[in-house]
Amino acid sequence: MKLIRYLDHSGKIQYAAEQPGGAHLRIEGDLFAKNRVTQDLASIAKILAPVVPAMIWCIGQNYRRHADEVGMTSGDYPVVFAKGPNALQDPGAPIATPTRAGTEELDYEGELVVIIGKACKDVGREHALEYVAGYTCGNDVSARDWQLKKGGSQWCRGKSFDTFAPIGPCLVTPDSIADPNGLAIQTTVNGRVMQDGNTRDMVRDVPALIEFLSQSTTLLPGTAIFTGTPHGVGMAQNPPLWLKDGDEVSITIEKIGTLTNTVRKL
Amino acid sequence: MSENGASQRRVLRLDPRDNALVALTDLRKGETVSFAGSEYVLLSDVPAKHKFVTEALAAGGEVIMYGVLVGRTAEPLQRGGLLSTRNLRHAAATFHNRDAAPRWSPPDVSRWREKTFLGYERADGQVGTRNYWVVLPLVFCENRNLAVLKQAFEEELGFAAPQIYRRQVAEMVRLYREGKSEDLRSVSFTENKPPAAAARVFRNIDGIKFLMHEGGCGGTHEDSANLCGLLAGYIHHPNVAGATVLSLGCQHAQVTILQEAIKRRDANFRKPLLVFEQQKSASEAAMISQAIRETFLGLVEVDKAQRRAAHLSHLSVGLKCGGSDGFSGISANPAIGHVADLLAVLGGRGILSEFPELCGVEQELINRCVSASVSERFMHLMSDYAARAKAVRSGFEMNPSPGNIRDGLLTDAMKSAGAAKKGGTSPVTGVLDYPEYSSEPGLNLQCTPGNDVECVTAQVGAGANVVLFTTGLGTPTGNPIAPVIKLSTNSDLARRMPDIIDIDTGGIISGEITIEQMGESILERVIQVASGELHTKAELLAQNDFIPWKRGVSL
Numbered sequence: 001m002k003l004i005r006y007l008d009h010s011g012k013i014q015y016a017a018e019q020p021g022g023a024h025l026r027i028e029g030d031l032f033a034k035n036r037v038t039q040d041l042a043s044i045a046k047i048l049a050p051v052v053p054a055m056i057w058c059i060g061q062n063y064r065r066h067a068d069e070v071g072m073t074s075g076d077y078p079v080v081f082a083k084g085p086n087a088l089q090d091p092g093a094p095i096a097t098p099t100r101a102g103t104e105e106l107d108y109e110g111e112l113v114v115i116i117g118k119a120c121k122d123v124g125r126e127h128a129l130e131y132v133a134g135y136t137c138g139n140d141v142s143a144r145d146w147q148l149k150k151g152g153s154q155w156c157r158g159k160s161f162d163t164f165a166p167i168g169p170c171l172v173t174p175d176s177i178a179d180p181n182g183l184a185i186q187t188t189v190n191g192r193v194m195q196d197g198n199t200r201d202m203v204r205d206v207p208a209l210i211e212f213l214s215q216s217t218t219l220l221p222g223t224a225i226f227t228g229t230p231h232g233v234g235m236a237q238n239p240p241l242w243l244k245d246g247d248e249v250s251i252t253i254e255k256i257g258t259l260t261n262t263v264r265k266l
Numbered sequence: 267m268s269e270n271g272a273s274q275r276r277v278l279r280l281d282p283r284d285n286a287l288v289a290l291t292d293l294r295k296g297e298t299v300s301f302a303g304s305e306y307v308l309l310s311d312v313p314a315k316h317k318f319v320t321e322a323l324a325a326g327g328e329v330i331m332y333g334v335l336v337g338r339t340a341e342p343l344q345r346g347g348l349l350s351t352r353n354l355r356h357a358a359a360t361f362h363n364r365d366a367a368p369r370w371s372p373p374d375v376s377r378w379r380e381k382t383f384l385g386y387e388r389a390d391g392q393v394g395t396r397n398y399w400v401v402l403p404l405v406f407c408e409n410r411n412l413a414v415l416k417q418a419f420e421e422e423l424g425f426a427a428p429q430i431y432r433r434q435v436a437e438m439v440r441l442y443r444e445g446k447s448e449d450l451r452s453v454s455f456t457e458n459k460p461p462a463a464a465a466r467v468f469r470n471i472d473g474i475k476f477l478m479h480e481g482g483c484g485g486t487h488e489d490s491a492n493l494c495g496l497l498a499g500y501i502h503h504p505n506v507a508g509a510t511v512l513s514l515g516c517q518h519a520q521v522t523i524l525q526e527a528i529k530r531r532d533a534n535f536r537k538p539l540l541v542f543e544q545q546k547s548a549s550e551a552a553m554i555s556q557a558i559r560e561t562f563l564g565l566v567e568v569d570k571a572q573r574r575a576a577h578l579s580h581l582s583v584g585l586k587c588g589g590s591d592g593f594s595g596i597s598a599n600p601a602i603g604h605v606a607d608l609l610a611v612l613g614g615r616g617i618l619s620e621f622p623e624l625c626g627v628e629q630e631l632i633n634r635c636v637s638a639s640v641s642e643r644f645m646h647l648m649s650d651y652a653a654r655a656k657a658v659r660s661g662f663e664m665n666p667s668p669g670n671i672r673d674g675l676l677t678d679a680m681k682s683a684g685a686a687k688k689g690g691t692s693p694v695t696g697v698l699d700y701p702e703y704s705s706e707p708g709l710n711l712q713c714t715p716g717n718d719v720e721c722v723t724a725q726v727g728a729g730a731n732v733v734l735f736t737t738g739l740g741t742p743t744g745n746p747i748a749p750v751i752k753l754s755t756n757s758d759l760a761r762r763m764p765d766i767i768d769i770d771t772g773g774i775i776s777g778e779i780t781i782e783q784m785g786e787s788i789l790e791r792v793i794q795v796a797s798g799e800l801h802t803k804a805e806l807l808a809q810n811d812f813i814p815w816k817r818g819v820s821l
Contacts, residue, residue: 021380182770184791186800191469192424193801198764252799255790
């Protein structure tokens, strides 16, 4: 099932389930608890990011060819960092260039994002997928200069400016994606394919990531996990391809859909 | 699918009538294999994808697979004996016209009924999955002019594929100039930091494609009529918004022949069609410059097109296999056959071609024809093809390639029986001779050779706006104007060649997924590709294979 979070015409935030014909029926109740699909057609004014994450965990260098292209190695432990919830952005909404902080090196990273549905801690990989609410596309937008040079050796700063975590357009529940390994993922910038990968090429797959992240750490319902990006990021081009005002970035994942955001100087 | 559990499936029977079993993994000589309550002692090693017989056969005995005759034994064979090219000869059942209308239980498509894809609707009602401008020569004499235009347009418009290998040559030039000839042997290609591609000028145009070919003159009148028919099919194709045609002037394939062929396909043809004739031009430079000017203005117009929701009935899917192996007929082919069945119910089209690879399964296809006139046309084209092959002392039995044979496809009939699975089970609604354009919803049979590129070139010329291409050995093929989705028949190939394989259907062999589930998943992918949201590996590699069939003998 494909779920969307949206703003209705009365200004209320709602959830809806997509029907085979593309129509959306409103959902009543809590997405992470009791809910039911009504017969009411959703009156959609604006589609929003499918969840407001309780926490945004991110994984670095989780595709070997990407680790190679940026000259890093996938080590014994996954590279884990976080993005602030302030960075959340809706599908179709702009990625704002950080004018005050300033960046010369704005980059994209198309990623599969896992949304946790039930609180979990110390989960083994064989049960990990039972805690997943669904999957969506994410763009781990990165200001490389802040990430690598001005961030005091932490990546968090360069990846947490406002609007740097667009996710969407929908949440696809596990009944439609039984196995998150083996999904094609592509990123285009202004229509040109820049990243072409498949989640089967992850160094650590989704169950392994949930197992690792949940060690001594409660993953609360609504936690988003950015699972890493395949090769083809802007910094690895020659010369580098930095995003600029007006650039349109689209991330498509098989069985999910396309997340599109345009870079704007706001 | 079999009596054994999914995890320990080691052999497979494709049809209850079969007297040969397929090994799903490498089996050893002397091993006892149990299947369906019987035990078989293997008389030799049986590599994965190969077959052994389940009963003793005298010389000349019939070997049945997929429920049809696939060959006769050349020598007596014991129960558990391995089939090989040494002991098996091509043989195919004879066929006769159908005696009843086909009966079919269509799959449930309620899930798909209201689904749409985002496509380019054309004035004639067809819907494109891409938005291209094509430039094509009417004769090989114009190929250099075509190359000049290609170079001029592709780079400047941002459509050229990045020149990733140029740096390796540049590096070798540097070493050579510095006199370091010893180091030349160790220069290798590095994927890191590929040169960035230029930005696209036209956001809503997927590319400008140049259909170079070797025909248009020097052959028979039938050759030039066929070439013009095929080119007309490309110009009429919904993925094409407009075309530039280069003509020399004196060649067999005259502009008027092309224009008539276009009119036959669409009496109200309205797309921009720019024709330049060199023998009427003041100079070559004048013609090229004018072609560039008018083509650029045409591009400005067709960039205004927008994708809109379109019903799945506007999908026309070419069904093709190439570089086949012994799993093709078990995994990927029946999976895309299920896609063809789903589309047939939804009002879309499937195109099954490669007549040399339908040899041996004619009767099943004849029985599936919706009318006697459809089946008669199929029988006529099939016999005609076989006769022409025989006339030049070739025959359908020569079709399987060394690679096919190594991977378990021993005879043409065996290859055919697996190949025909791409056509699913729906009724045959139309039969097309080359280079006709398809119009009937449902499954169409199209007369083409089995040769990968000639066949896909013809399928797209008949209106296929997506091609599903299955492969067991791996082939990079693509088409200039239609996305070609390549499906591996086994997971090993998908792992080894991720740069050319779009979808892995190996899960069917391991028993993780059913043919029907895989078919539904493929149709979902088709919709994302048709909508321009996902691009195929062939598109990313700019694999623009285009070879018009000359209608000589090609298998």
